[in-house]
Amino acid sequence: MKQRLITILTLVGLSWLGSAQAVDCQVVRERFQCDASTKYPLHLTFDDGPAQQTRDVLRVLKRENIPATFFVLGYKVDCSTIAKQCQEEQQEMNTCIQRIKECKQRRQILRQTKREGHMIGSHSYAHWRYSEVHASVRLDDFKHSRQVLAPYLTTNPPLFRLPYGDGWFNRATHPEVLQDLQTLGFKHIAWDFSAFDWNKANQQGDKILANVLEQVCHRKQGGIVLLHDGVDDQLHEGRLFTTTHLQEWIPSLRCVAEFKPLSFFEHGVR
Numbered sequence: 001m002k003q004r005l006i007t008i009l010t011l012v013g014l015s016w017l018g019s020a021q022a023v024d025c026q027v028v029r030e031r032f033q034c035d036a037s038t039k040y041p042l043h044l045t046f047d048d049g050p051a052q053q054t055r056d057v058l059r060v061l062k063r064e065n066i067p068a069t070f071f072v073l074g075y076k077v078d079c080s081t082i083a084k085q086c087q088e089e090q091q092e093m094n095t096c097i098q099r100i101k102e103c104k105q106r107r108q109i110l111r112q113t114k115r116e117g118h119m120i121g122s123h124s125y126a127h128w129r130y131s132e133v134h135a136s137v138r139l140d141d142f143k144h145s146r147q148v149l150a151p152y153l154t155t156n157p158p159l160f161r162l163p164y165g166d167g168w169f170n171r172a173t174h175p176e177v178l179q180d181l182q183t184l185g186f187k188h189i190a191w192d193f194s195a196f197d198w199n200k201a202n203q204q205g206d207k208i209l210a211n212v213l214e215q216v217c218h219r220k221q222g223g224i225v226l227l228h229d230g231v232d233d234q235l236h237e238g239r240l241f242t243t244t245h246l247q248e249w250i251p252s253l254r255c256v257a258e259f260k261p262l263s264f265f266e267h268g269v270r
Contacts, residue, residue, distance in 0.1 A: 022251075023251040023252050023255060025254075025255035025256075028213070028252050028255040028256065029217075029255060029256060031213075032210075032213045032214055032216075032217040032218075032256070033217055033218075034213070034216070034217035034255075034256045035217075035220060038220070038256075039256065039257060039258045040216050040220075040221060040222035040223075040256060040257050040258070041222035041223075041257070041258055041259075041260040041264055041265075042193075042216070042222050042223065042224075042225055042253065042257040042258070042259055042260065043067070043068070043069065043223075043224050043225065043259070043260050043261065043262050043264065043265060044061075044066065044068045044069075044225050044227060044259065045068060045069045045070070045071065045161070045189070045191060045224055045225060045226055045227065045262075046068060046069070046070050046071070046227050046228060046229040046230075047070075047071045047123055047161065047163075047226065047227070047228050047229075047230070048071075048072075048073060048123065048127065048228050048229070048230035048231055048232045048239070049070055049072050049073070049076070049106075049109075049228075049229040049230035049238065050070070050072055050076060050077065050106040050109045050110050050113070050229070050230060051076075051106070051109075051229055051230040051231070051234070051236060051237060051238030051239070051243075052102075052105065052106075052109075052236050052237065052238060053229060053237070053238030053239070053240060053243035053244075054070070054109050054113065054229045054230070054238060054243070055109060055112070056238075056243045056244070056246075057229045057243055057246060058109075058112060058113060058116060058118075060246050060247045060250065061116075061118070062116060063247075064247075064250050064259075066250070066259045067117065067118060067119075067259065067260070067261040067262070068118050068119070069118065069119035069120070069121060069159065069189070069262050070110075070113055070118060070119070070120050070121070070229065071120075071121045071122065071123040071159070071160075071161040071189070072110065072120060072121075072122065072123055072149065072152070072230075073123050073124065073125070073126070073127060073145075073230070073232065074122065074123075074124065074125035074126075074144060074145035074148040074149050075125055075126055075148075076103070076106055076230070076235055077103060077106050077107050077110060077148060077149070077152075078103075078125075078148045079100055079103040079104060079107070082099055082100060082103050083096070083100055086099060086100070099235070102235065102236045103235075105236075106235075106236070110152040111151075111152070113152075114152055114154055118154075119154050119155065119159060119261075119262050120149070120152050120153055120154045120159075121153065121154075121155070121158060121159025121160055121161060121189060122142075122145040122146060122149050122153065122158060122159070122160045122161075122186065123145075123160075123161055123163060124141050124142060124145050124160070124162070124163055125141040125142075125144045125145040125148065126141055126163075127163045127164075127232035127233070128141070128163060129163070129164055129166040130162060130163070130166055130167050130177050131166050131167050131170060131173075131174035131176075131177050132166070135176065135180070138177065138180060139180055139184070142160075142180060142181065142184050142186070143184065146158060146184070146186075155187070157185050157186060157187045158185070158186055158187070159186070159187055159188075159189050160181055160186035160187065160188050160189070161188065161189050161190070161191075162177065162181075162188065163232065165190065165191075167181075168188060168190050189224070189262070190224070191223070191224045191225065191226040192215075192221075192222075192223025192224050192225070193211075193212055193215045193216060193223055193224070193225045193226065194211070194225075194226040195208045195209075195211050195212050195225060195226060195227050195242075196208070196211050197211075197227055197228055197239060197241065197242045198228055198239070203241035206248075206249070206252075208227075208241070208242065208245070208249070209248075209249040209252055209253070212225055212249075212253070213252065213253070213256060216256060216257065217256060222257065222258075222260075223265065224262075224265055227239075227242055227246075228242055229242065229243055
């Protein structure tokens with residue numbers, strides 16, 4: 001009976017693997033008008049976590065041997081503040097216990113992410129547009145994120161990505177945001193391609209995959225891809241469409257790209 005169960009599980013696994021890899025790369029390249037002889041370097045990055053579904057992303061990355069970078073929000077793993085808020089808001093005891101338990105789980109997910117060799121950077125403490133807040137608030141948030149995330153940050157100087165890209169997109173008119181990051185010793189990492197997976201209009205079919213491949217093939221260049229494993233205003237639930245379908249997109253991405261570590265783009269980051 002045991003041997004039969006092992007055989008069934010093996011066949012199911014092989015069946016899934018075969019379907020995941022059953023991609024006609026010629027069709028993919030023709031659809032997006034991509035050069036048939038070129039593989040572009042790509043690095044996947046994930047914002048707004050950690051979330052419980054980050055584990056699903058980690059499983060895919062491990063199976064596919066893909067290095068990635070995660071930009072995480074400090075407030076999601078600030079368990080002492082979450083506990084304090086529970087007391088101040090006089091929330092029901094079971095609700096508080098659950099919130100603290102989930103916070104500890106998110107910390108465990110970050111430790112797993114680091115242990116499996118991925119890069120981790122700050123996405124600040126909150127998910128604000130930092131060119132629109134007072135300088136003192138901005139600096140406090142940047143500092144607070146570094147304190148909370150210190151056990152998980154993987155580089156020196158630590159990596160940082162501004163929420164919404166605000167302060168990077170508009171750096172010509174708001175240079176103070178990137179200047180503050182530099183003063184505090186952060187290294188800002190932008191992106192070259194956005195999957196626009198936060199937009200509900202794209203959360204169907206393969207629109208998110210198409211967003212990436214259309215940009216890569218049109219520009220004929222590689223770079224850093226922006227995806228999301230978390231949702232900025234949800235503590236524990238992740239970006240479900242992305243975390244669920246990432247495994248289906250990898251084979252098509254491999255038709256035109258080679259996955260590289262962030263260090264490959266070291267001179268191109270901002």
